[in-house]
Amino acid sequence: MTDNTKNNKTEVIVVGAGPAGISAAVTIARAGHEVVLIERGSFAGSKNVFGGAIYAQPTREIFPNFENEAPLERLNIEHKYAILGEEDSTVISYRHKTQDNVSYSVIRGKFDRWMAEQAKKEGVILVEETVVKELLLDGEKIIGVKTELEEYFADIVILADGVNSLLAKQIGFRKEIKPKDVALSVKEVIKLDAQIINERFNLSDDEGCIYEIFGGPMLGMLGLGFLYTNKDSISIGLGIGLDALCEKELKPYEVLDKLKQHPTIAPLIKDGELLEYSAHLIPEGGFKKLPKLFGNGVLIAGDAAMMVNNMHWEGTNLAMISGKIAGETALSAIRQKDFSEKALAKYQEDLENSFVMKDLKTYRNLMDEAHKRSESFMGYYMKEINGFFNMFTTVDSIPKRQKFRKFISDFVKQRSIFELFKDATSGIKLLWSILIK
Amino acid sequence: MTLDDKLFTVKYKPDEISHLKPDNAKCKKCKTKICTTICPAKVYEWNEKEKNLTVNFENCLECGACRIACTHKCIDWEYPSGNKGVTFKQG
Numbered sequence: 425m426t427d428n429t430k431n432n433k434t435e436v437i438v439v440g441a442g443p444a445g446i447s448a449a450v451t452i453a454r455a456g457h458e459v460v461l462i463e464r465g466s467f468a469g470s471k472n473v474f475g476g477a478i479y480a481q482p483t484r485e486i487f488p489n490f491e492n493e494a495p496l497e498r499l500n501i502e503h504k505y506a507i508l509g510e511e512d513s514t515v516i517s518y519r520h521k522t523q524d525n526v527s528y529s530v531i532r533g534k535f536d537r538w539m540a541e542q543a544k545k546e547g548v549i550l551v552e553e554t555v556v557k558e559l560l561l562d563g564e565k566i567i568g569v570k571t572e573l574e575e576y577f578a579d580i581v582i583l584a585d586g587v588n589s590l591l592a593k594q595i596g597f598r599k600e601i602k603p604k605d606v607a608l609s610v611k612e613v614i615k616l617d618a619q620i621i622n623e624r625f626n627l628s629d630d631e632g633c634i635y636e637i638f639g640g641p642m643l644g645m646l647g648l649g650f651l652y653t654n655k656d657s658i659s660i661g662l663g664i665g666l667d668a669l670c671e672k673e674l675k676p677y678e679v680l681d682k683l684k685q686h687p688t689i690a691p692l693i694k695d696g697e698l699l700e701y702s703a704h705l706i707p708e709g710g711f712k713k714l715p716k717l718f719g720n721g722v723l724i725a726g727d728a729a730m731m732v733n734n735m736h737w738e739g740t741n742l743a744m745i746s747g748k749i750a751g752e753t754a755l756s757a758i759r760q761k762d763f764s765e766k767a768l769a770k771y772q773e774d775l776e777n778s779f780v781m782k783d784l785k786t787y788r789n790l791m792d793e794a795h796k797r798s799e800s801f802m803g804y805y806m807k808e809i810n811g812f813f814n815m816f817t818t819v820d821s822i823p824k825r826q827k828f829r830k831f832i833s834d835f836v837k838q839r840s841i842f843e844l845f846k847d848a849t850s851g852i853k854l855l856w857s858i859l860i861k
Numbered sequence: 862m863t864l865d866d867k868l869f870t871v872k873y874k875p876d877e878i879s880h881l882k883p884d885n886a887k888c889k890k891c892k893t894k895i896c897t898t899i900c901p902a903k904v905y906e907w908n909e910k911e912k913n914l915t916v917n918f919e920n921c922l923e924c925g926a927c928r929i930a931c932t933h934k935c936i937d938w939e940y941p942s943g944n945k946g947v948t949f950k951q952g
Contacts, residue, residue, distance in 0.1 A: 472952045
């Protein structure tokens with residue numbers, strides 16, 4: 425080893441100070457080992473965008489007291505599922521004020537920064553404004569990272585460098601990412617008085633509401649909208665499969681503009697002032713697109729590992745827990761002084777025993793089926809739901825039986841039996857793979 | 862509200878050189894020029910006169926969509942230098 429190597433050598437390097445990287449780093453620091461956390465932004469969270477919510481239970485696993493200390497926006501007491509037609513909508517709402525394992529809306533520039541500060545207090549060496557250009561290899565073994573300025577060496581490198589993970593790509597751990605494996609998300613944070621938010625969403629101070637939005641300008645596409653209430657702003661956005669955007673040649677911000685103008689959505693954000701526009705990719709490939717998760721001296725966690733549960737809109741929790749498990753794996757390797765691929769295989773085993781891999785596996789067929797049937801599941805049936813309620817609530821002196829029969833005959837006529845059969849098969853196949861095996 | 866108005870709300874610290882390098886020889890032949898459509902910050906504009914792609918890299922939101930969507934996979938896409946590029950305050 426050269427002098428330079430010795431000077432720049434630490435036990436673990438973590439690339440990326442998001443939820444996965446911070447969780448990994450703090451787990452290692454708490455056990456008294458040296459860990460350097462490298463972040464390319466000017467502070468942790470400054471390059472990060474999400475819908476909005478972090479989940480209480482997994483966050484407590486990393487920062488047990490965060491509910492009393494972290495910069496949180498609102499505690500979500502209501503989930504609304506809004507199915508938008510062209511003009512109309514059907515909204516299902518679940519409201520529960522005293523639920524245990526809740527979620528909080530947060531602003532990443534504040535929350536991730538807070539997490540990184542906590543990690544620093546617990547011994548993590550945080551290096552900001554530094555881009556890791558590439559991984560350093562000695563044969564097959566990852567021995568460190570090369571930044572813009574210098575080389576740093578470590579026994580283990582944990583990649584938590586986000587959805588674009590150029591580093592996972594460099595070492596060939598990543599399969600080729602296709603447009604259908606990601607969703608492009610655009611978001612606007614809109615300033616509104618807390619009082620107005622409380623009134624519009626029927627909330628008390630610190631209580632929040634989440635809208636998950638289907639249809640509308642995204643009818644027929646694999647795309648979903650979202651709305652989260654912050655203390656004195658609203659985050660509204662959408663994520664659409666990049667393949668669908670390309671195919672239909674859509675500008676994502678124009679689709680968002682249409683969503684904002686929908687009669688059900690527009691009153692919620694009326695008279696608000698745009699604070700910030702942003703964009704980010706969401707990994708959508710799921711289980712089938714997971715990269716190789718461990719190798720000689722390297723582990724991959726969070727979005728970099730494509731760990732998003734798109735059915736339940738979960739990401740930060742998978743990031744935190746995969747990060748934590750990566751940290752624990754690194755610790756066990758340090759104790760055994762063995763950083764080989766064989767020793768680090770424990771990461772995959774532990775992930776498989778956790779909800780992270782179990783959930784990804786449960787939904788392994790979701791995206792394939794959703795892509796195949798997006799026109800029907802995300803278009804036709806969405807329209808029919810609104811059509812049903814339109815029929816059911818209209819009072820026009822036409823006998824009800826006649827209306828029901830017409831609705832059913834239209835439903836079958838507009839869609840060939842063959843297509844209906846394909847939809848049903850797809851639905852059953854999906855349910856089977858989710859519930860049975 | 863135009864996209865320019867939206868981008869005006871974003872805090873940037875532009876890098877000196879572009880972190881996005883499309884291969885213009887391939888762009889010339891590209892039929893879709895899909896980057897000019899799907900980019901959420903309208904970074905790419907096709908200049909028909911000069912037959913090249915204008916890259917407004919200082920507007921880049923660093924999402925990575927262009928890299929994956931590019932028909933010819935010909936955008937050399939890197940992160941801007943440390944401390945440069947976009948800073949999200951409300952992400």
